[in-house]
Amino acid sequence: MRSSSTSRRAANDLARGTALGTHGRYEIVEMINRGGTAVVYRGIDREKGGGEIALKCIDVSSDARVVVPLAAVKREIKYATRLMGGNGSNAGVPGVVRLLNVVNHGEDVLVLVFELAKGVDALDYINQHGGRLDEDEARRLFAQLVEAVRAIHDLGFCHRDVKPENAIVCEDGNLRLIDFGLAKGLESAKTRAVGTPDYMSPELLDKLDRDGKVRTEKYDAAACDVWSSGVFLFIMLTGRYPFQDPNRPNNVKATLQNIVKGNVAPLRVDVSDDVRDLLRCMLTPDPRKRITLKQVAKHPWLSGSLGRRKKPSLVDRLKQSFTFRRATTSD
Incomplete structure (x- = not known):
């Protein structure tokens, strides 16, 4: 039984x-x-x-x-x-x-x-486009991701699980961030080892102090979102996880060791120098030396890309208008 x-x-x-x-x-x-x-x-x-x-x-x-x-x-x-x-x-x-x-x-x-949010998650979107995105498309979506995460930080909290599976590329072509199950106030984030292993920053993996006790001090949660956003960008450009050992792709321990050491997988030769520099700055192991989202927004690779979202087509606008009128008349 x-x-x-x-x-x-x-x-x-x-x-x-x-x-x-x-x-x-x-x-x-x-x-x-x-x-x-x-x-x-x-x-x-x-x-x-x-x-x-x-x-x-x-x-x-x-x-x-x-x-x-x-x-x-x-x-x-x-x-x-x-x-x-x-x-x-x-x-x-x-x-x-x-x-x-x-x-x-x-x-x-x-x-x-x-x-x-009608569409597919960003990981499926990448796979539907041959396993990686060209730089122009990656830049367009990444600019929208940066704006969303910055808005979250401006409201005083962090996401702590930024990844392609938690972003929807909608039918209108725009990116929407979802799932705030791990969100936390910027001034109260203390718990480590939070999030998805492939996207965790080194400081989130540093759970114990020198005496072997669990760390309880506050960490820079905004910097953790910068790191995971960098991993997100790397995946869009390459279709690969930056810290995964190609010889042991399912070995989480090996992945975490590479994260702590800052062993980033090599980029394709056709990736521009500007985005290489941006990824280097975002995936810096020391959070004190890591670039901030404000600095990310001003980086040459993103220059002129922020604030640009695809406008809905005339058909989509008519659908939205009809849905709104129908909803308001049925109340």
């Missing part, structure tokens, strides 16, 4: 058509992604004329497969709400997906309702 722990269906494994929220406002259509702590579904908002949304469903039950600390969930909601700028317009943070609502489904599932 199997134990209940192995046969129990996760509380956030929800079927198509499941209604969520007060009066069943939201309806699940299909699963988009499954992570360690949450399942994300595409859904519709019945109160807004059937407009599409993303439903991040977190199993908060005591016997969840991965127990999520309530404090972590509260942090994600706190920082995602802060990005809305108080009026829900998300003006000034065009590269970030908005949080629209928070509801519960019974006692075991907390649902974060986000606007739906």
Whole structure:
């Protein structure tokens, strides 16, 4: 006989058509992604004329497969709400997906309702374009990433998990940053070994002090986002992870050793000198010597690229206008 722990269906494994929220406002259509702590579904908002949304469903039950600390969930909601700028317009943070609502489904599932960023994650986008991007396209997307991360820092917190899988290249060609599950205040970031190993900066891996005790002092979390953004750029240009040992690609220990030592994989010969210099400055092991995002924005390789987002086509603008009118008349 199997134990209940192995046969129990996760509380956030929800079927198509499941209604969520007060009066069943939201309806699940299909699963988009499954992570360690949450399942994300595409859904519709019945109160807004059937407009599409993303439903991040977190199993908060005591016997969840991965127990999520309530404090972590509260942090994600706190920082995602802060990005809305108080009026829900998300003006000034065009590269970030908005949080629209928070509801519960019974006692075991907390649902974060986000606007739906239609597109593919940046890693899939890279693979769809032959495994790497040319410099012009990488520059365009990277400029948008830098703007989004800078906006987050300007609001007093860091992302701590910047990577292609947490960025959507939308149907309009623009990049949107998602997933604030590891976000933390810039002045309160103390926990190390946070994030995804391939993107962690050396200081995040330095968990113990000289006496073998766990470090508890604050670190420069903004510098950690600079590092992971540099890894993001390296992957766009090469299709490879900068610190992965080619002879041991699945060996996490080898990857982490290369990160600590600053052993960056060689770039292709056709990569420009300007972007080589930018990557060198971003992937500097010592955070005190690492370039800042403000300096990144002024780097010659990015000169003139910031603030340029693709404008939606006439058809897309008409669709958005129609959706808005339909939503407002149905309230």
